[in-house]
Amino acid sequence: xxxxxxxxxxxxxxxxxxxxxxxxxxxxxxxxLADRILEHTKSITAREMREQLLDSMDLxxxxxxxxxxxxxxxxxxxxxxxxxxxxxIDTPGHVDFTYEVSRSLAACEGALLVVDAAQGIEAQTxxxxxxxxxxxxxxxxxxxxxxxxxxxxxxxxxxxEDVIGLDASDAVLASAKEGIGIEDIMDQVIQKxxxxxxxxxxxxxALIFDSIYDPYRGIIxxxxxxxxxxxKGDKVKMMSTNKTFEVIEVxxxxxxxxxxxxxxxxxxxxxTASIKNASDxxxxxTITHHKPAANKPLPGYRQLNPMVFCGLFPIDSxxxxxxxxxxxxxxxxxxxxxxxxxxxxxxxxGFRTGFLGMLHMEIIQERIEREFNIDLIATAPSVxxxxxxxxxxxKKIDNPSTLPETQLIDHIQEPYVEATxxxxxxxxxxxMELCQNKRGNFKNMKYLGETRVQLTYHLPLLEIVYDFFDKxxxxxxxxxxxxxxxxxxxxSKLVKMDILINSEVVDALSTxxxxxxxxxxxxxxxxxxxxxxxxxMFEVPIQAAISxxxxxxxxxxxxxxxxxxxxxxxxxxxxxxxxxxxxxGKKRMKSVGSVDVPQEAFLTVLSIDD
Amino acid sequence: xxxxxxxxxFCQSICTYCDFAKEIATxxxxxxxxxxxxxxxxxxxxxxxxxxxIYIGGGTPSALKNDDLxxxxxxxxxxxxxxxxxxxxxxxNPNDVTVxxxxxxxxxxxxxxxxxxxxxxxxxxxxxxxxxxEADIYQALTILREVGFDNISLDMMFGLVGQTLDELxxxxxxxxxxxxxxxxxxxxxxxEATPLFYLVNKGQVTMIDDDLEGSMYxxxxxxxxxxxxxxxxxSNFAKKDYASKHNTIYWKNDDYVGIGASSHGKLxxxxxANIRSVKRYIESVASRGMPENTSYPYEPLRDYxxxxxxxxxxxxxxAIKERFDVDLLxxxxxxxxxxxxxxxxxxxxxxxxxxxxxLLGNDVFVLF
Numbered sequence: 001x002x003x004x005x006x007x008x009x010x011x012x013x014x015x016x017x018x019x020x021x022x023x024x025x026x027x028x029x030x031x032x033l034a035d036r037i038l039e040h041t042k043s044i045t046a047r048e049m050r051e052q053l054l055d056s057m058d059l060x061x062x063x064x065x066x067x068x069x070x071x072x073x074x075x076x077x078x079x080x081x082x083x084x085x086x087x088x089i090d091t092p093g094h095v096d097f098t099y100e101v102s103r104s105l106a107a108c109e110g111a112l113l114v115v116d117a118a119q120g121i122e123a124q125t126x127x128x129x130x131x132x133x134x135x136x137x138x139x140x141x142x143x144x145x146x147x148x149x150x151x152x153x154x155x156x157x158x159x160x161e162d163v164i165g166l167d168a169s170d171a172v173l174a175s176a177k178e179g180i181g182i183e184d185i186m187d188q189v190i191q192k193x194x195x196x197x198x199x200x201x202x203x204x205x206a207l208i209f210d211s212i213y214d215p216y217r218g219i220i221x222x223x224x225x226x227x228x229x230x231x232k233g234d235k236v237k238m239m240s241t242n243k244t245f246e247v248i249e250v251x252x253x254x255x256x257x258x259x260x261x262x263x264x265x266x267x268x269x270x271x272t273a274s275i276k277n278a279s280d281x282x283x284x285x286t287i288t289h290h291k292p293a294a295n296k297p298l299p300g301y302r303q304l305n306p307m308v309f310c311g312l313f314p315i316d317s318x319x320x321x322x323x324x325x326x327x328x329x330x331x332x333x334x335x336x337x338x339x340x341x342x343x344x345x346x347x348x349x350g351f352r353t354g355f356l357g358m359l360h361m362e363i364i365q366e367r368i369e370r371e372f373n374i375d376l377i378a379t380a381p382s383v384x385x386x387x388x389x390x391x392x393x394x395k396k397i398d399n400p401s402t403l404p405e406t407q408l409i410d411h412i413q414e415p416y417v418e419a420t421x422x423x424x425x426x427x428x429x430x431x432m433e434l435c436q437n438k439r440g441n442f443k444n445m446k447y448l449g450e451t452r453v454q455l456t457y458h459l460p461l462l463e464i465v466y467d468f469f470d471k472x473x474x475x476x477x478x479x480x481x482x483x484x485x486x487x488x489x490x491x492s493k494l495v496k497m498d499i500l501i502n503s504e505v506v507d508a509l510s511t512x513x514x515x516x517x518x519x520x521x522x523x524x525x526x527x528x529x530x531x532x533x534x535x536x537m538f539e540v541p542i543q544a545a546i547s548x549x550x551x552x553x554x555x556x557x558x559x560x561x562x563x564x565x566x567x568x569x570x571x572x573x574x575x576x577x578x579x580x581x582x583x584x585g586k587k588r589m590k591s592v593g594s595v596d597v598p599q600e601a602f603l604t605v606l607s608i609d610d
Numbered sequence: 611x612x613x614x615x616x617x618x619x620f621c622q623s624i625c626t627y628c629d630f631a632k633e634i635a636t637x638x639x640x641x642x643x644x645x646x647x648x649x650x651x652x653x654x655x656x657x658x659x660x661x662x663x664i665y666i667g668g669g670t671p672s673a674l675k676n677d678d679l680x681x682x683x684x685x686x687x688x689x690x691x692x693x694x695x696x697x698x699x700x701x702x703n704p705n706d707v708t709v710x711x712x713x714x715x716x717x718x719x720x721x722x723x724x725x726x727x728x729x730x731x732x733x734x735x736x737x738x739x740x741x742x743x744e745a746d747i748y749q750a751l752t753i754l755r756e757v758g759f760d761n762i763s764l765d766m767m768f769g770l771v772g773q774t775l776d777e778l779x780x781x782x783x784x785x786x787x788x789x790x791x792x793x794x795x796x797x798x799x800x801x802e803a804t805p806l807f808y809l810v811n812k813g814q815v816t817m818i819d820d821d822l823e824g825s826m827y828x829x830x831x832x833x834x835x836x837x838x839x840x841x842x843x844x845s846n847f848a849k850k851d852y853a854s855k856h857n858t859i860y861w862k863n864d865d866y867v868g869i870g871a872s873s874h875g876k877l878x879x880x881x882x883a884n885i886r887s888v889k890r891y892i893e894s895v896a897s898r899g900m901p902e903n904t905s906y907p908y909e910p911l912r913d914y915x916x917x918x919x920x921x922x923x924x925x926x927x928x929a930i931k932e933r934f935d936v937d938l939l940x941x942x943x944x945x946x947x948x949x950x951x952x953x954x955x956x957x958x959x960x961x962x963x964x965x966x967x968x969l970l971g972n973d974v975f976v977l978f
Contacts, residue, residue, distance in 0.1 A: 535820075537953065537970050560824025561969035570615060570860045571874045573883065573906060577974070582847055582976050594947070 007300070008199045010229065010264035017266035018193045019087045019224070019291035020140075021105055022411050023129055024114035025122035025481065029144045033176035033185075034072075035113060036091060038255075040182045041076045041086070051596045071107075071210070071222055073252040078190055086189065087224075087268035089209070091128070091327045099302070099356075102131045102286045103209040106300055107224035107268060110138040110193030112185065113166070116141045119373075120159050120452065122481035123399045123422040128163055140188045141171035147178050155449070157492060184237035194267030196226075205227030206234070206263075206287040211278070213332045217248075220274040223287060224268045226298060231262040236273070239297040243280050244290055245273035259285050305416070306354025307486065308361055308465050309398040311379035311508060312368070313350030314588060315599065319374050320349045324370035327351060337364060342399065346592045347377055347507040347602075352399055355381075358465060377590055377602050379508045386413040401507040403496045406547050412487040412512075415461040418443070418483040423480035425453045427458045432474040436461035438471075439492075439514060458487055462512070497522055497551075499529070500543040504593045508602055518544075522552035525604055532601045535559035540595055612655075613663040613859040616647065616682075617870030618671040621889050621919070622703075623741045626809070626959055629801035631872035634725065641943070643871075643888060644678045646895035648685045650869045653900050657867050663697045663856035665935040669728075672706035674716060674976045682853055683718035692719040697855040700725055703767070704742040707750035712757040722792070723754055723762040729786045731777055734770045739805075751788060759794050770798050771806070771815050771822045778826050782833045786826035791852040796828045796845050824969055831965075844968060861917045863910075881908045901935065910978045911941075919974065924962025944977045969977050 024030035074086040075546055076138050085600055089108055091101045105111065111132045115121055132139055141151055141160050153173065162169040172188060174181025210222035223230075230236070234247045251259040252269035263269050286297035314323045331337050337360075342352040353362040361381060368374055387395045387403065388410045397403055419440070425447070435442070435457045444456035461469070464484060472480050499509035513521050520546030529542045535556055544552040590594040619631045620640055635643070671679070682824055690696075698721040700715055707725075715723070724819040728743045729735060741751075743755050754762060764785055768778050785793060800807055805809065809815045818826075831841055839847040843861060846854065868875035871886045871891035885891050885902040893900040911934045930938050936963060941946055945961070948954045953967030953974060967974065 006662070101720065168936075537973050538951065557821075559970060560821045561827055562820075562972040570866055570868060570876065570918065571883070572860075572881070572913060573874070579916075579976050582972055 006229075006262070007191060007200055010262075013150075014198070014200070014264060014266045015195050016082060017085045017087065018110065018189050018194050019089065019090050019108045019196060019266060019268060020110040020112060020189060020221055021089045021108050021132075021137075022112045022114055023047075023091070023125060023139075024144075025116065025119075025125045025457055028114050028122075028125070029121070029176045030090075030114055033112070033142070033144065033174070034088060035088075036045055036176050036179055036182050037088060037185070038072065038074065040179075041074045042497065061459065065273070071104075071253055072255045075166060076186060078186070079311055084190055087266075090270065090436040096352075100210070100498050101128055102135070103118075103207070105132050105135045105137060106284075107133070107207055107209045108137055108299070109196055110189065111139065112140050112142050112189075113160075113164075113384040114142045114144050115160065116155055117146045117156055118148045120152075121163055121422070121448070123420050123454075123483045125263070125479055126163065127483040129166075133575055135142075138193045138363070139166055141166055141168050142174050142181070142185060142190055143171050144174050144176055146173045147175040147579075159449050159452070163454075176405055182283060193272040198225070198227045198265030200227070200229050200264050202227040203292045204230055204234075204287065204289045205294045205298055206230055206283045207298050208281060208287060209284055210283060211277070211281045214272075217272045217274070219278055219281045219332065220252075220270050220272050221287070222268075222270055223263075223277075225265050226261045227265055227294070228289070229262050229552045230287075235464070236271075236287050237290050237293060238280060238282070239286040239288055239294070240301060241281055241285075241354065243282060245275060246273045247278075248274060255527060278334065283527065306336060306356060307383060307461060308355045308359060308381045309352060309383070310355075310381045311344060311347065311399070311507070312339075312353050312365070313344065313347040313377045313379075314592075315375040315588065317348045322372065322374050323351065323368070323376075326368045326374060327353070329372075330367060334364075336360070338480070344379075344401070345509045346508045347379075347590060350377075354398070358469070375599070376590070377508075377599050379602050380511055380604075381465045382512065383415050385494070385512060388412070398482070400496055400510040400512045403510075403512065407494070411491050412494045414494060414512075415462050416458045416487045416490050417464060418487040419459050419484040421455045421457065421480055422448070422473055423453055423476050425451055427476035428453050428455070431455060431472065432478055434468075434471055434475050435459060436517050437470055455488055458483070458490075460490075460492065460514075461486070462586065495546050498545045499525060500541070500545060500550075501533070501597065502593055502595050503531070503539050503543075505545075506592050506597075508605075519551050520544055526552045526554040526603045529601055530554040530556050531592045532604065533595065533597055538594075587605055611659045611662045611855070611859050611862075611864045612842070613665065613698055613856050613864070614657075615660050615856075615868045615870075615873055615875070616651075616664070616666045616671075617868070618666060618668040618674060619643075619871050620668065620673050621670045622673050622706075622862060623739055624805075626737070626739050626805040627798055627801065627866070629804050630669065634887060635888065639892075640887070642892050644674070644682050646681060646892045646901070647870055649895050649899065650901055651689070654688075654869070655733075658663075658787035659694070659869075660696060660806060661725045663859060664690075664695055664699070665856040665861070666700045667724075668701055670703050670706065671700050672702035672711065676711060679711070683714070683720070687718045687733075687830040690969040695719065697722055698833060699763075699854070701726060701857060702750070702754075703740075704746040704750035707753050709753055709757065711760070712753050714976075716757055716759070720736045721759075722763065723759050724763045724765055725750060725754070725790075727785075728765065728767040729773075729777075730781050731773075734773060737771060737891050738767075748788075762790045763794060763854070764788065766793060766795045767795060767799055768826045769818055769861060771817065773826075775825060775829060778829055779833070782830065791849045792854060793834060793847045794845055795834070795847065797827065798929060807964075808947055812920065827967070827969060831968075838935070842922055844963075844971065858921075861921050863914045863917055872924045876908065879908050879910070881906050911936065915968060915978050916975055919963060919971070922962060927953055927956070927959045927961055932962070937974060942977055945974075948974055948977075 022030045022588045029200055068155055071087055071089045076084045076086055078084055089104050091104045105201040119469055143156050157168040160166050172181050172184045206223040208221045208223055212220050212380050214220055230250055232247055232250055237244045249259055250263050251257050283302035288294040325340050336356050338354040340349040341351050365378055369376055382398055382400055387397050390410050436518050438459055440459040442458040446454045448454055493515040494512050495515050497513045498505045526542045533556055539558045540556040542554050543550045547566045586596055589598045616827045620635050621632045663949050698720045701724045703726050727747050732743050822881050834847045840852045865877050872886040875882050882903045882905045891901050927938055952964055955964050
């Protein structure tokens with residue numbers, strides 16, 4: 001084939017491509033719908049079919065959420081006789097990954113908006129729909145779970161029209177679980193979603209919207225070709241870093257990786273180029289040819305900045321190097337994970353680690369424990385504080401224990417987010433009370449139809465990092481949903497609160513709290529620690545202090561006696577078994593001075609009741 | 611000193627807290643078991659001469675029928691010179707004690723009875739499923755003393771489910787009034803695979819809390835010491851010269867032969883445990899002459915300390931230096947904070963528990 005016939009083939013193919021994502025709230029059936037589409041188009045055989053195939057990590061399947069993006073190429077023979085090429089791009093369904101969602105949407109021309117017929121629109125769905133509209137996507141509403149007894153289709157249609165402003169008259173009525181409406185969805189995808197634009201003869205512009213790590217082939221970016229053609233052997237350049245690579249392989253995912261000779265405009269696939277370092281493959285970056293290079297990258301790239309930080313320490317201090325290796329490995333396919341060594345007096349050597357949000361943090365911790373078999377102590381999460389010093393300088397502090405002396409500080413600013421909360425109107429009072437308790441500033445309240453209310457608050461990120469989400473769920477019987485984005489830094493009366501165990505400050509338990517909430521929080525933490533730390537041979541005082549002033553105290557009374565197993569008939573094994581048990585229990589704890597502190601104690605601040 | 615321990619794994623009723631090897635067996639099985647015991651006893655012929663103590667425990671040895679008991683005791687009597695046996699103990703349940711049985715024991719040289727009293731409180735006796743009541747205890751003691759047993763130990767328990775300090779004091783007063791030469795006072799321990807464990811897990815009963823148990827233990831010590839009993843071991847009290855010689859063998863890490871199902875023995879720096887199942891014990895003795903057993907590690911220094919520190923006199927640092935060639939406080943530097951905090955003390959170059967340390971022994975034992 002010469003270049004001309006290749007160009008013809010590319011243009012002919014381009015007309016038949018439809019690229020789309022699925023936008024849905026957690027549990028509204030996104031993964032099930034994706035599975036049904038794959039089944040319906042016979043993209044996979046029944047044997048290959050596993051529940052929720054696109055969610056490939058074990059953890060994802062267990063938690064029922066999508067963490068990493070996946071893109072699948074589907075060939076679909078339509079009733080009009082034409083064979084269409086669908087690229088179904090899956091998006092993560094959690095607020096921590098908003099930027100990744102926006103990049104995967106940028107790889108599409110359209111999106112299916114899946115709304116649960118019984119539950120209606122949730123805050124997160126709304127946030128993602130707005131992201132899709134920002135990217136000029138054609139949106140096809142799909143009302144899912146219509147088979148549920150409490151499905152209310154007219155009400156959901158009305159909400160789609162009122163709240164989002166989309167025409168819902170053509171909305172597909174579906175039940176992914178029952179396989180209803182799938183054909184209809186395919187039809188609308190073909191009719192409504194435009195074929196990708198983009199000149200195959202222009203200089204290459206390919207959008208990176210995800211990457212995976214393969215131990216043999218390095219970092220493999222998931223890409224969408226916007227303009228130009230990408231072939232095996234091409235010399236390419238990452239436009240944000242100017243790093244160059246030679247392309248070893250290009251291909252598509254079906255969902256297995258299948259090699260292709262080239263990828264043209266509208267194609268969604270992968271490339272391998274022996275890329276060793278995750279930071280060379282940045283989501284949102286543009287890949288172009290070394291020569292001729294595109295003169296301008298695709299819009300919308302930004303570097304992801306972690307918002308939540310915590311200390312990670314191995315319980316067994318000998319596992320420090322293992323922990324470093326685990327973080328290195330995880331960072332290979334997660335550029336948003338950052339870490340640097342941290343040394344705690346109480347916990348020894350570990351790492352200060354930054355995450356996009358709470359879920360990201362939990363997932364990383366769980367993967368370290370599960371995949372690398374390292375028992376961890378995680379300290380309470382923190383945000384980045386802007387500390388303005390008396391001398392006019394500003395310090396960014398992400399670790400409470402490194403907060404400078406009070407007398408040197410002029411004032412402290414903390415990050416605030418704008419939170420959008422949607423709740424049935426019966427719970428508005430509860431939710432507002434919660435936001436007030438979490439130091440929120442009320443901004444707006446809007447009725448969405450007759451029964452649902454949208455509240456806007458400015459809330460300190462710190463409060464969200466703690467237990468806001470759990471509290472929100474419990475104060476609304478699980479019905480409220482929320483989404484947030486960074487808003488601004490604002491001055492707050494913040495102080496560092498130290499926790500002393502047996503009169504020694506335990507740096508890993510220091511937190512930054514609002515002065516007005518300090519007493520209550522200090523009392524709650526000391527009480528909770530009293531319950532979590534086992535009794536010792538001596539009395540252990542637990543104190544909360546601000547600038548050396550004790551504000552709360554509780555006491556773990558000394559243990560009176562422990563089991564005095566008798567040594568009957570000379571059976572010493574009984575006694576030894578008991579002692580082994582006691583030793584094992586100790587191993588799961590961290591010695592702080594002469595006090596054994598269990599793992600979960602370091603997260604007490606997270607789970608205290610206000 | 612060398613001891614012989616014989617295990618009788620049979621009971622009339624099963625106590626709710628007990629996880630020792632025991633069962634309610636048919637007369638035939640009991641007879642077969644005694645046959646097997648006798649055969650195993652002969653297997654240790656070389657040890658017979660050196661024995662200085664014998665202890666028959668259970669289970670409930672007194673639950674054996676008199677002819678089974680007679681066969682066992684007669685065999686021992688025929689092969690071991692009673693002149694060399696300094697202490698010969700048999701455990702008895704109060705309502706098993708009859709004049710006939712007591713005379714049988716006496717005839718074969720038994721010179722010490724350990725009476726399983728546990729408590730005098732009928733309500734508690736019923737809950738722990740003992741088949742005797744308070745009155746049976748007095749009757750048993752009367753019979754034993756009339757038959758001529760003057761060395762009697764009472765086996766007692768505190769920390770029973772729902773027990774109060776008043777009830778404990780009541781028990782203690784009754785113990786003292788009976789004037790035994792020796793008292794063992796153990797706390798009730800919740801063991802897995804017992805009816806009590808099941809009840810506690812179900813939330814139907816709760817064990818008493820550690821603080822009350824601590825107070826009870828101190829009450830036991832204070833009261834018995836006040837009544838002129840010497841506490842010579844964590845859980846054992848005796849009048850002068852009546853400390854248990856057999857149990858002291860365990861605590862001093864001397865050798866002992868253990869025979870019967872689930873019995874442990876220590877001979878020539880080796881430890882072993884016989885098979886626990888009575889059925890398999892009988893079968894293995896029948897087929898190979900000796901029971902199935904497993905040997906397990908003898909850790910000389912650790913065992914010496916785990917056992918030796920139970921004695922109130924403690925362990926001699928000189929003896930340890932000589933026997934194991936270690937300076938104990940250098941070998942286990944973590945003992946030093948225990949000394950500083952007053953859980954341990956050194957007197958006349960013996961390392962031993964203080965009163966405070968006695969209650970928290972495990973925190974010292976885990977160091978070894």
